[in-house]
Amino acid sequence: MITPLFRFVTIASFMFINFFGIASIDLQTSMFDRLKGVNAQWDNYPDLVPVITIDFDRDTDLIQYHLKQVVSNLRLRTSDSWSSMQFKNRLHLLDVLENYAKRKVFPTNLYHATRTPYFIDDFGVHCAVGYLIAQSGNEELAIEISKKFNYNYIEDIESIEMLIWAEKFGFTLDELKWIQPGYSPVQTLNPLGDGTNGKVEKVYSDNLADRLIFVGDFDSVDLQPCLNIGVYQNDQLACLGGGIPGIVNDVYVTGAGVYVVGELESNGTTYPFALYDGTSWSFFTIPGRDGAIGTNTFQWTFTQMEVTIQHASLNGSEEIWMYSAPNTWELEAKVNGVILDIEATLIGRVFAGHFDSVTRYSTIPYTIPVRNVVVKDNWVDDWYGLGSEISDTVKAVEVVGSGIFFGGTCSNASGTSDICLTRYLNGSFQSLVLKEDFVDSVSSSINDIAYLNGSDLILGGDFDYNTGWGTYGTSLASYNLINNSLSGLAVLDNAVNSLVYQNNDLYIGGDFENQFTTQALGHLARITSTIGIEEKALEINAYPNPFQTNIIIEGFDENARYSLLDLSGEILRNNELLLDGNLDLSEFENGIYVLQIQVSSGLFTQRIVKSNVE
Numbered sequence: 149m150i151t152p153l154f155r156f157v158t159i160a161s162f163m164f165i166n167f168f169g170i171a172s173i174d175l176q177t178s179m180f181d182r183l184k185g186v187n188a189q190w191d192n193y194p195d196l197v198p199v200i201t202i203d204f205d206r207d208t209d210l211i212q213y214h215l216k217q218v219v220s221n222l223r224l225r226t227s228d229s230w231s232s233m234q235f236k237n238r239l240h241l242l243d244v245l246e247n248y249a250k251r252k253v254f255p256t257n258l259y260h261a262t263r264t265p266y267f268i269d270d271f272g273v274h275c276a277v278g279y280l281i282a283q284s285g286n287e288e289l290a291i292e293i294s295k296k297f298n299y300n301y302i303e304d305i306e307s308i309e310m311l312i313w314a315e316k317f318g319f320t321l322d323e324l325k326w327i328q329p330g331y332s333p334v335q336t337l338n339p340l341g342d343g344t345n346g347k348v349e350k351v352y353s354d355n356l357a358d359r360l361i362f363v364g365d366f367d368s369v370d371l372q373p374c375l376n377i378g379v380y381q382n383d384q385l386a387c388l389g390g391g392i393p394g395i396v397n398d399v400y401v402t403g404a405g406v407y408v409v410g411e412l413e414s415n416g417t418t419y420p421f422a423l424y425d426g427t428s429w430s431f432f433t434i435p436g437r438d439g440a441i442g443t444n445t446f447q448w449t450f451t452q453m454e455v456t457i458q459h460a461s462l463n464g465s466e467e468i469w470m471y472s473a474p475n476t477w478e479l480e481a482k483v484n485g486v487i488l489d490i491e492a493t494l495i496g497r498v499f500a501g502h503f504d505s506v507t508r509y510s511t512i513p514y515t516i517p518v519r520n521v522v523v524k525d526n527w528v529d530d531w532y533g534l535g536s537e538i539s540d541t542v543k544a545v546e547v548v549g550s551g552i553f554f555g556g557t558c559s560n561a562s563g564t565s566d567i568c569l570t571r572y573l574n575g576s577f578q579s580l581v582l583k584e585d586f587v588d589s590v591s592s593s594i595n596d597i598a599y600l601n602g603s604d605l606i607l608g609g610d611f612d613y614n615t616g617w618g619t620y621g622t623s624l625a626s627y628n629l630i631n632n633s634l635s636g637l638a639v640l641d642n643a644v645n646s647l648v649y650q651n652n653d654l655y656i657g658g659d660f661e662n663q664f665t666t667q668a669l670g671h672l673a674r675i676t677s678t679i680g681i682e683e684k685a686l687e688i689n690a691y692p693n694p695f696q697t698n699i700i701i702e703g704f705d706e707n708a709r710y711s712l713l714d715l716s717g718e719i720l721r722n723n724e725l726l727l728d729g730n731l732d733l734s735e736f737e738n739g740i741y742v743l744q745i746q747v748s749s750g751l752f753t754q755r756i757v758k759s760n761v762e
Contacts, residue, residue: 185263185633186214189326196221207332208252215249215276218327230318237284238318244283245327248276255331256742256755263330265301268294271742271755276327277302286313302328337638337663338709338722338746340655341370341385343670344378348657351672353650354401357381360650361388361406362657362672363396377408380655380672383707389424398444400453404473409442409455420457421445421471434469434477437461446490446497454480454497456487468499481531482507483522491545493552497524500542500554506531521554537577539594540565546597546605548629550574555594555607558583568594569607569627581627585634586611598647598654603630606637606654608644623660637675638663667722676746688745694757701729704747713742733758 180197182204184190190197198217204210219242230238255269267278267290274282274290281290289309297305302325314324346366354361359381369378375391377399388406394413399406405425412419412431419431420442434440440457443466448454451473456466466487470478485503492498499522506522507515508531516522518533520542525531539556546553551573558568560583569581586592592611599605605627612622613634624638642659649655654675662668688703701710708725712733720736725745733741738758745752 181633182210183214183217186211186329187326189322192322193221193326208254211254211329211331212249212252214329215245215327219246219249222323234316234318237316241280241284241317241319245276245280248279253740254329256753257331263332264299265328265330267298267300270753273755275331276329277324280317280327281310281313284313284317289313301325332635337656337667337669337673337675337719338711339667339669340380340672340674341670343385343668343672344369344374346671347645347659348671349397349645350399351646351648351655351657352399352401353648353655354406355650357401358651360648360655361399361401362646363399363408363410364645364657364671365395366671367391377406385672389429392422392424392429394418395441397442400445400447402447402453403450407445407453409445409457411441421455432471432475437467444487444490446492448497454490456490456499458486466501466503479509481509481522481524485520488541488543489545491547491552493523493545493547494550495523495552496526498522498545498552499524500545500556502541506533520556534572535577537567537579538565538570539567541593543593543595543609544597546599548599548605553580553597553605555597555609557591557593558586559591560584561590564591568592568611569597580632581607581634586613593643595643595645595658596647598649600649600652600654603628605629606647608647608656608658610643623658624656638673640669663719663722667719688747688752690743690745690754690756693754694759695733696758696760697732697734699731699733699743699756701725701731701745704729704745704752709746711744711746712736713744714739 179200180190180194183197202213204213223242253273255266255273255275256271257264257266266275268274278290278294293305293307293310302321311321314321344364344366345368346364348362348364350363352361359379361377361379363377365376367373367375369387370385372387374387375393376396377388377392379386379388392408392412395411396408397410399408405423408422409420412422414429414431418439419433420440421432423430434457437457437459440459442455442457444456446454448470453471455469455471457469458466465482465484467479468481470480483499483501483503484505486501487499488501490497490499500520502520504519505515505517507513510529516531516533519536520538521534523532523534538554539558542554542556544555551571553569553571555569558566560566566583567579568583568585571578571580583592593609594607594611595609597605597607607625607627609623613625613636623640623642623644626635626637628635640660641662644656644658644660646657647654656673657671660669661671688701690699690701693699704725710723710725710731711719712721713719736758738760741756741758743754743756
C-alpha cells in the first residue's frame with residue numbers, strides 16, 4: 149500500500165497520516181480533528197480532547213458535543229481576579245450555555261459554501277456567544293454585532309462593548325473564541341424537471357450559450373421522446389437536435405456546434421463522430437476505421453478536435469486521432485488499453501484511463517511504458533508518463549492551480565491499487581483518499597471531479613462513505629484541500645458519472661434515480677448555490693407561522709419546487725409546489741424546520757415552526 153503524505157481520517161473508517169507518512173490510530177487525535185473542524189481553537193487545547201469514539205448522527209450533534217466539552221472545561225477554571233459578581237455571572241451563563249447546547253437549535257448557514265460562524269442567522273437564531281450576550285440582558289449588543297460582524301470569528305470582531313461585556317460576566321476573549329462554532333452549509337439537491345429515463349454519462353457546460361448539454365443512454369427527456377442527448381436552458385429540459393440514435397459516450401461544444409462521439413447511427417451506418425450545428429447533424433468516418441466507436445473528444449484548437457476510438461482491428465487498444473475541420477484526420481498515438489478522460493493542463497494535454505504503454509506515430513514511431521496517464525506536451529512533440537502511484541483505472545482529471553487531481557477505481561483486494569484520489573504537484577504524486585476511506589466491501593470509484601473556487605473539490609462516483617462526522621452517504625462528497633477531509637453531500641441510490649459547475653451551481657448526472665428512497669431525481673440533479681442570493685427580495689409569503697398542519701405559500705411562479713429541511717440540513721421532503729400553494733405537513737412532528745422555495749428568480753428560505761398547541 150502506498151502511504152499518503154497528507155490525509156484526514158476519522159475513527160469509523162479512516163487513519164490519520166502525519167507529515168512523514170507515519171500512521172497513527174490514536175483515538176484522541178481523531179476526536180481532536182473532528183472538534184477542530186467545528187472550532188479551530190481546539191488546536192490550543194489538545195490535552196483536553198476526550199479519548200472516546202463517537203459517531204455523530206448529524207452536524208448539530210457534533211456542535212452540541214463541542215459546546216458541552218467547552219462548558220465542562222470552563223466550569224473547572226478559577227481565577228483570583230474574579231469578583232464575586234463576575235463569578236456569579238459566569239456560572240449563570242455557563243448554565244445558560246449548557247441548556248442552549250441541549251436544545252440543539254443553532255444558526256443555519258445559508259450564504260457560505262464552507263463552515264462559517266453566524267452571529268445571528270436570517271431566522272433570528274443566535275450563535276452560542278450571541279445567545280449568551282442576549283440572555284444576559286444585552287440583546288441590543290448582540291444585534292449590533294450581527295449587523296457589522298455577522299460572519300466573523302470572535303478574534304475579528306472589533307467591538308469594545310463586547311470586551312466590556314465579557315469582563316463583566318467573567319469571560320476572557322480566548323474563552324469566547326473557544327465557545328464560538330462554525331456552521332456547515334445547507335445543501336439542497338434538486339431534480340432537473342423530470343430528468344431522463346436512463347443513465348446520463350456526461351454533463352457539459354456550454355458557458356457561452358448559458359446552457360448544459362447532457363448525453364447518455366435514454367429515450368426520454370422530461371417525459372418527452374428523446375434519444376441520448378438533451379439540453380437544459382432557462383430552467384427547462386429539452387431534446388437537442390431531435391436526439392441521436394446509437395450510443396453516445398462524450399460531448400464537447402465549440403463555436404462550430406455540438407460534437408459527440410460514440411457508436412452513432414444514421415441511415416443504417418455507424419459513425420464514431422458527429423456534429424450538430426444548430427440546424428442539422430453531420431456524421432464523420434475515419435479513414436481505414438469503418439465501424440469505429442468514438443470514446444472521448446476534446447478541443448485542441450478552434451478548428452481541431454482530438455478523438456479517441458476503439459476499432460475491431462486494435463485488439464483492445466485505443467487510438468488518438470486529430471480531426472481538423474471540415475474533415476481531415478491524422479493518427480497521433482495508440483494506447484494499450486482504454487482512455488476515459490482528457491484534460492488540458494499547464495504541462496500538456498493529459499490522457500487518462502487504463503493502459504500500460506503509448507505508441508506515438510511520428511516520423512520514427514516509438515513506444516513508451518506508462519501507467520494509466522500520458523502527457524502530450526503543449527509545445528514540442530513529446531509524450532511521457534507521470535508515475536505509478538495512481539489508481540488502477542483513472543476516470544477523472546481536474547486541474548486546480550498548479551496541481552492535477554486524478555480520481556479512479558480503488559480496491560483493497562490483493563495486487564490492486566488502493567488509491568482513489570491523488571494529486572500530481574511539483575513532479576510527484578501525493579495520495580489523498582484511499583480505499584479504506586470508503587466503506588464499500590471491495591472496490592470504490594471516483595468517476596468525476598469538479599472544482600469551482602475556494603478549498604473544496606467535489607467528488608462523484610460509486611462509493612459509500614462514513615466520514616465519522618455522522619454523515620453517511622453515497623456517490624457524492626466534497627474533499628477539503630486545507631484540512632484534507634471528506635464530507636458527505638448526498639445519499640444516492642446509484643453512481644454519479646459526471647459533475648460540472650455553471651453559474652455557481654453544481655450539476656450532477658449519472659446512473660442514480662433517487663436520493664434516499666423518496667426523492668426522485670431522474671439521473672439529473674442540481675445543488676443550488678446559496679452564496680449571494682437575496683432571498684428577502686423575493687415577494688414570497690409562507691403562512692401561518694407557526695402552523696398546525698398546513699402552510700400556505702403565496703407569490704411563487706410556475707414550476708416552483710419546495711424543500712423541507714430539518715435544522716441539520718437533512719432534506720425531509722422535496723417536491724413540485726402545486727399551484728394552490730397548500731402544503732400538508734401534518735405528518736411531521738412539532739418543531740422548527742427550514743422551508744426553501746426554488747423559483748426562477750432565486751431561492752426563498754424561511755424558518756417555520758410546527759406546533760399543535762393553539
